[in-house]
Amino acid sequence: MRVSLNQAQRQAVEHGDGPLLVLSGAGTGKTRVLVQRIALLVERGVAPWEILAVTFTNKAAQEMRARLAELLGERAKAMWIGTFHATCARLLRRWGEAIDVPRDFHIVDDDDQMKIVGQLLKDEGLADSISPRTLLSRFDRAKNRGVDPTTERLGFSDEYVQAIYPKYAARLRKEHALDFNDLLLQTLRLLEHPEVGPRLATQFRHVLVDEFQDTNRVQYRLVTALGGASRNITVVGDDDQSIYGWRGAEPRNMFDFERDFPEVVVIRLEQNYRSTQMILDAANAVIGKNRERHVKHLWTDRGGGEPLVWHEAGDERGEAWFVADAIRKLIDHEGISPRDVAILYRTHGQSRALEEQLLRFGLAAEIVGGVGFYERKEVKDVLAYLRLVLNPASDMSFERVVNTPPRRIGEATVEKLRQRARAGLTPAARKTLGAFVELIDGLAAVAAAGASVAELVIQVVERSTYRQVLEAEDTEESRQRLGNLAELVTVAADYDDEAGADGTVAGFLERIALASPSDGQLGAGDGAEQHRVRMTTIHAAKGLEFPVVFLCGLEDGLFPSLREREGQDEDAQLEEERRLAYVALTRAMDRLVLTAARTRRTWGEIRVQTPSRFLDDIPAACLARPRRGATPVAAVSSGGGWPRAGAPAMARRPDRPAPRRSLGTTYDEHDQRSHDDDEPSFDLDGDRGTARLREDRIGAGARVRHVQFGAGRVVDAQGQGKDRKLVIEFPDVGYKTVLARFVTTD
DNA sequence: GGGTGTTATCTTTTT
DNA sequence: GATAACACCC
Numbered sequence: 033m034r035v036s037l038n039q040a041q042r043q044a045v046e047h048g049d050g051p052l053l054v055l056s057g058a059g060t061g062k063t064r065v066l067v068q069r070i071a072l073l074v075e076r077g078v079a080p081w082e083i084l085a086v087t088f089t090n091k092a093a094q095e096m097r098a099r100l101a102e103l104l105g106e107r108a109k110a111m112w113i114g115t116f117h118a119t120c121a122r123l124l125r126r127w128g129e130a131i132d133v134p135r136d137f138h139i140v141d142d143d144d145q146m147k148i149v150g151q152l153l154k155d156e157g158l159a160d161s162i163s164p165r166t167l168l169s170r171f172d173r174a175k176n177r178g179v180d181p182t183t184e185r186l187g188f189s190d191e192y193v194q195a196i197y198p199k200y201a202a203r204l205r206k207e208h209a210l211d212f213n214d215l216l217l218q219t220l221r222l223l224e225h226p227e228v229g230p231r232l233a234t235q236f237r238h239v240l241v242d243e244f245q246d247t248n249r250v251q252y253r254l255v256t257a258l259g260g261a262s263r264n265i266t267v268v269g270d271d272d273q274s275i276y277g278w279r280g281a282e283p284r285n286m287f288d289f290e291r292d293f294p295e296v297v298v299i300r301l302e303q304n305y306r307s308t309q310m311i312l313d314a315a316n317a318v319i320g321k322n323r324e325r326h327v328k329h330l331w332t333d334r335g336g337g338e339p340l341v342w343h344e345a346g347d348e349r350g351e352a353w354f355v356a357d358a359i360r361k362l363i364d365h366e367g368i369s370p371r372d373v374a375i376l377y378r379t380h381g382q383s384r385a386l387e388e389q390l391l392r393f394g395l396a397a398e399i400v401g402g403v404g405f406y407e408r409k410e411v412k413d414v415l416a417y418l419r420l421v422l423n424p425a426s427d428m429s430f431e432r433v434v435n436t437p438p439r440r441i442g443e444a445t446v447e448k449l450r451q452r453a454r455a456g457l458t459p460a461a462r463k464t465l466g467a468f469v470e471l472i473d474g475l476a477a478v479a480a481a482g483a484s485v486a487e488l489v490i491q492v493v494e495r496s497t498y499r500q501v502l503e504a505e506d507t508e509e510s511r512q513r514l515g516n517l518a519e520l521v522t523v524a525a526d527y528d529d530e531a532g533a534d535g536t537v538a539g540f541l542e543r544i545a546l547a548s549p550s551d552g553q554l555g556a557g558d559g560a561e562q563h564r565v566r567m568t569t570i571h572a573a574k575g576l577e578f579p580v581v582f583l584c585g586l587e588d589g590l591f592p593s594l595r596e597r598e599g600q601d602e603d604a605q606l607e608e609e610r611r612l613a614y615v616a617l618t619r620a621m622d623r624l625v626l627t628a629a630r631t632r633r634t635w636g637e638i639r640v641q642t643p644s645r646f647l648d649d650i651p652a653a654c655l656a657r658p659r660r661g662a663t664p665v666a667a668v669s670s671g672g673g674w675p676r677a678g679a680p681a682m683a684r685r686p687d688r689p690a691p692r693r694s695l696g697t698t699y700d701e702h703d704q705r706s707h708d709d710d711e712p713s714f715d716l717d718g719d720r721g722t723a724r725l726r727e728d729r730i731g732a733g734a735r736v737r738h739v740q741f742g743a744g745r746v747v748d749a750q751g752q753g754k755d756r757k758l759v760i761e762f763p764d765v766g767y768k769t770v771l772a773r774f775v776t777t778d
Numbered sequence: 779g780g781g782t783g784t785t786a787t788c789t790t791t792t793t
Numbered sequence: 794g795a796t797a798a799c800a801c802c803c
Contacts, residue, residue, distance in 0.1 A: 117793050442779045571791045636794050
């Protein structure tokens with residue numbers, strides 16, 4: 033760690049009592065400031081347990097704790113360091129009973145929420161009216177602001193919210209469950225409790241908040257309430273990096289803080305220690321287009337730097353090929369470590385093509401986020417067993433596993449139980465249910481006998497016959513699942529080791545509930561991560577830095593995402609995307625490569641893409657691109673090496689009249705040929721171009737074969753691509769409408 | 779009640 | 794392309 037601090041940093045570190053607002057641009061060393069400041073507070077006599085540091089992600093919390101442990105040793109352990117949600121869970125666990133939050137509450141994740149809401153919608157006969165996801169986002173939108181969804185009077189409240197939310201809340205109460213927002217809201221209520229509130233407000237002599245621009249209204253109130261007594265609140269943030277508006281973040285909180293704490297000392301960190309001037313110039317130019325911002329003057333004494341490389345490939349595989357090839361050469365010829373390289377993208381869906389090509393080039397990737405370990409079905413099943421052992425009254429857990437693995441208890445039986453119509457059960461069902469109850473009782477006995485969490489997990493997998501069933505299946509997938517369950521045992525064993533005598537099943541479940549899926553990623557500590565290129569969404573990359581950054585998928589519609597979002601106007605949305613671009617660009621220390629694909633396959637559909645409008649904002653002098661005709665490889669490495677500053681290239685939109693927002697355009701063969709002429713080297717498989725739009729070629733008169741109905745003749749066809757429907761006359765079954773992708777042409 | 783095959787839907791982004 | 798929901802058949 034750099035020990036020396038610049039003047040502004042020093043001022044922030046040494047600030048004494050009273051509110052402090054640190055406006056810190058990207059790469060200006062805010063984490064260092066926070067850590068040093070906390071260390072100094074302890075040196076000055078503040079007890080570790082009187083310090084509360086709130087971060088946004090578990091990763092950030094872990095890192096902060098680790099750095100403080102280096103400086104302070106054991107004392108770091110007693111500090112309150114965690115995410116908002118983890119901190120609130122801890123407070124509620126300790127004090128929640130004062131406001132009737134049950135001591136044994138558990139936390140429901142998105143999946144559970146969706147299931148509950150889906151079921152309620154079905155019960156009310158509204159399943160076709162609104163999707164659970166939309167409804168949940170409406171709940172959240174109110175709750176993010178501390179408003180009860182049913183009393184919301186500001187416009188977006190509607191009959192569905194009115195109908196379902198009370199039932200949803202009741203359901204959670206019954207299950208002793210809180211959702212993520214409830215954690216925050218209940219803690220806020222706790223702070224209003226006449227006895228507990230004042231006590232909590234004085235417990236922390238110093239409250240410090242990282243990424244303050246991403247706090248929502250409820251979190252703002254939490255911070256000011258928790259630090260209210262001493263007014264020793266330090267908030268650190270950068271409104272240009274506010275990228276969680278969709279989650280209710282209000283960057284405005286930064287200004288409100290100044291208003292609510294007039295004596296606040298404001299310090300600006302503007303010297304960037306991370307990136308070259310070239311990278312900063314590009315990033316500043318992009319963010320400069322935003323209107324709603326506090327203008328900052330980021331500067332660096334790392335002058336110059338290499339221009340950004342821009343490459344547009346034919347399709348996403350070509351893009352991935354370019355990236356993988358470039359990384360391979362950086363490692364082989366320039367001594368770059370895989371660990372120094374990050375591939376960033378807008379959505380998780382982009383990762384697959386990239387990973388495939390990396391593999392082809394012998395490069396291992398660590399994908400952060402995506403389909404997380406704790407979201408796997410088998411893992412959730414076993415966790416549901418644990419929850420059921422803990423709380424036999426949990427209907428949600430019961431319904432999840434009563435027939436998992438299948439033991440002949442079907443929907444009909446479950447429905448009877450729901451109706452409390454036990455009398456109507458068939459004798460067979462009774463017997464099976466009895467056995468299930470015995471299974472759970474047996475597991476409870478194991479737990480009561482003092483088994484470790486890991487042992488209990490093993491018992492669940494064994495006694496539920498999960499292992500036997502998966503072993504009998506013996507497919508690639510079942511082996512994978514078995515492996516995941518083995519991994520879960522390891523995770524539990526780690527927890528046992530760490531928590532020691534304090535470890536409980538409940539503690540284990542809570543840790544998992546609060547962990548983001550990406551926190552469950554494996555491979556930590558085996559040394560292999562040193563050899564892995566990191567791949568992550570831009571959101572998950574916030575706060576990180578890498579010597580070399582590849583930013584992929586710079587295409588309008590993908591990045592910026594132009595997807596409509598309820599409750600946020602288009603301009604605000606675009607500004608947030610632009611901030612996201614700013615975050616992405618400023619992750620890079622030395623080298624930055626921007627890529628796009630002219631066509632991209634999404635949802636099995638090929639679309640023509642246009643380069644991102646953000647590219648237009650990057651000054652031409654900051655961009656280089658491989659010479660036309662040269663293989664893209666040459667530009668990045670090998671012979672020509674990395675492009676030099678002043679390379680005579682600039683980003684241009686394609687001059688063909690591609691419609692700017694051409695998201696619905698289907699791909700055609702001419703397009704493909706012309707692209708392939710451009711970049712013949714990308715065709716590695718030799719299987720491209722075959723059967724691309726096979727479906728569209730099937731029209732009236734075609735002879736086709738269907739797996740079920742046999743051979744037939746097409747009499748009519750409608751739609752295109754994967755949605756193309758055919759009306760087929762089959763000699764045996766008559767006319768049938770069938771999707772074109774389900775028939776073969778012999 | 780369960781298995782199979784067909785169809786609809788899906789994607790931002792995270793605690 | 795993948796997966797969850799659904800319809801149909803045993």
